[in-house]
Amino acid sequence: MKRRATIAVGVDGSWADNGAVDWALHESELTAAPIRAVHVIDDRPPLGAYFDFPGADAAANALVREVCAYLDHHDRPGLHTGVVLSGPPAHTLAGAAGRDRMLVIGRHGHGVLSRLFIGSTAEAAAHESETAVVVVPPKWRPGDPQAPVMVGVDRLDRCAAAVDFAVRFAAERDAPIRLVHVWDVSRTSTRDEAAVLPAAEIARIHHSRHVDEILGRCRSEHPGARFRTELRRGQPVAALIDAATDAGAQLLVVGGRVHGRVRALLPGGTAHGILLRAPCPAAFVHQHERLY
16 A cells, blocks of 8 residues: 555653554554654753753653554554654644644643653644644544544635545545534623524524535535534534534544634634543644735
8 A cells, every 4th residue: 555644643651541642553554654753852941040851862762662662563563753853842743743644642641850742732733733733532542433523614714624634534434524513692782582582593594504505515525525514502612522422523623724824723712622622532724824
């Protein structure tokens, strides 16, 4: 099978438990893509005088060798590689993965005396990375390969890259794709419940038509994919988390955008909430926009 673009996976001392390596290995087995284990030594000085943890380089290299040995044992020996880098963790990891197919990070992690890498870096890397970032919950294990791949959709011009990522991912597993659109009606403008109810029904019809338009575009652009839509009313994080849980989703994909040099994931803390609470791995995919 032809090799595909490398899967970068961020590793630290908790790699055996945080799920990222196993998720990347599973993806590699399906796609023949080699894995590149990346460990970042945080070389920023702590408060006070600069402190270089004794033996940090040796510990980091030993950790990467350990990960590569695990990958060789479970997959094709010699296919996978590892590297040790130093610098601000999120920025360094995101920059190192710029040409990779995706960057995989565990949701939780720890390092030696906090001088080695991961943990709270996931969200920052998801904001900075040029490539898709998949954040994996602790102790992840493979489930049903044909479980739905869920995509949070708003406007298609802001989530087309997320849909594209989901389509490729689903095609590798012959899995369906579920497009989830979350909406609500603000009550800040009125205390009249009777006024809110008609407004809610009008909004529901509007958003239903909007989702139908997105579905039509997706089916036109990806004729081989199996799409379904779901309309949920509520707060975005809770609604998307509930939708992923109810469907037993194997991946939740959310989009962001790059406008010039400014990057933004979903607004209002949605990306942060999904990263912390998603019941399955969550992929964050940026949509590049032109400046006008």
